[in-house]
Amino acid sequence: MSRFGWFVSAVVLASIAVATEAHAATTSPIPSLSAMASLAPLKGAVVEKVPGISMKDEGLAGTTRWRDFIAATSRGYCLADSGNDGTTLYDSYRRYSTMTNGDLDLVRFVEKDGKASLERTRVHFVDNALVPDVVGRSSVGLVEVAKSEAGAVYAYRDGSEVVLVMKGVESGLEGRKVSAGASQFSSTSCSFGMARLDGAAGAVGQFRGTLPSRGTGKDKVTPRFLVDASVSKLARDKAPMLAVRVRVEDGQR
Numbered sequence: 001m002s003r004f005g006w007f008v009s010a011v012v013l014a015s016i017a018v019a020t021e022a023h024a025a026t027t028s029p030i031p032s033l034s035a036m037a038s039l040a041p042l043k044g045a046v047v048e049k050v051p052g053i054s055m056k057d058e059g060l061a062g063t064t065r066w067r068d069f070i071a072a073t074s075r076g077y078c079l080a081d082s083g084n085d086g087t088t089l090y091d092s093y094r095r096y097s098t099m100t101n102g103d104l105d106l107v108r109f110v111e112k113d114g115k116a117s118l119e120r121t122r123v124h125f126v127d128n129a130l131v132p133d134v135v136g137r138s139s140v141g142l143v144e145v146a147k148s149e150a151g152a153v154y155a156y157r158d159g160s161e162v163v164l165v166m167k168g169v170e171s172g173l174e175g176r177k178v179s180a181g182a183s184q185f186s187s188t189s190c191s192f193g194m195a196r197l198d199g200a201a202g203a204v205g206q207f208r209g210t211l212p213s214r215g216t217g218k219d220k221v222t223p224r225f226l227v228d229a230s231v232s233k234l235a236r237d238k239a240p241m242l243a244v245r246v247r248v249e250d251g252q253r
Contacts, residue, residue, distance in 0.1 A: 025245035035157040039136030052077035065097040067130040078190035080105040089188035116142040146244040150225035162197045168209045169193025175203035201233040
């Protein structure tokens with residue numbers, strides 16, 4: 001390669017180094033993460049009285065009835081479905097009378113005074129029903145597992161899985177055991193995102209999002225951030241370890 005070629009390569013590598021800011025991975029023993037408590041029954045509760053969710057009047061499309069449920073996103077609430085097709089967070093959810101039985105969670109993510117928590121209220125729909133039964137409520141204190149200019153990344157345990165929670169997320173990749181052909185992607189239309197990982201060694205996951213734009217005119221860029229998470233267990237480790245690393249990349253002009 002010519003001297004000019006070496007010079008160009010060096011400039012390209014230098015620009016890549018400047019464009020991407022990677023934070024060292026932080027590690028946390030998985031047993032040190034708080035565990036989501038079991039659902040406490042809410043006897044006599046009806047969905048109309050559950051804080052954080054509103055139920056709209058029925059609609060009709062042909063012979064199919066439907067009803068919308070709206071989460072109070074301004075207060076940190078969101079509707080969550082963690083089925084085999086990946087964790088999805090909704091600001092609203094439409095239930096059709098042709099649907100079969102299933103669960104839906106109303107989750108609330110709160111950050112205050114340097115602490116964070118997640119509350120979960122579960123409702124259950126029987127076949128063809130448009131009004132669910134309220135099953136119960138549980139909550140957990142979240143553990144901060146990484147922090148950068150993109151914000152704090154939190155985690156907790158839910159059964160055999162580790163759940164990551166972060167504000168400003170657009171989408172994610174999960175690393176859990178699902179049925180063949182199922183999606184491993186998570187998505188959100190709320191102010192925060194969630195992604196689930198199997199708590200055993202070998203699981204990997206990721207969050208993606210954007211930061212506020214910098215500069216003006218031709219110099220305006222929109223940085224992106226990536227959060228990489230993995231579970232490992234070396235011979236010296238007494239328990240599986242969760243490693244989380246945040247990368248911030250300059251966006252395209």
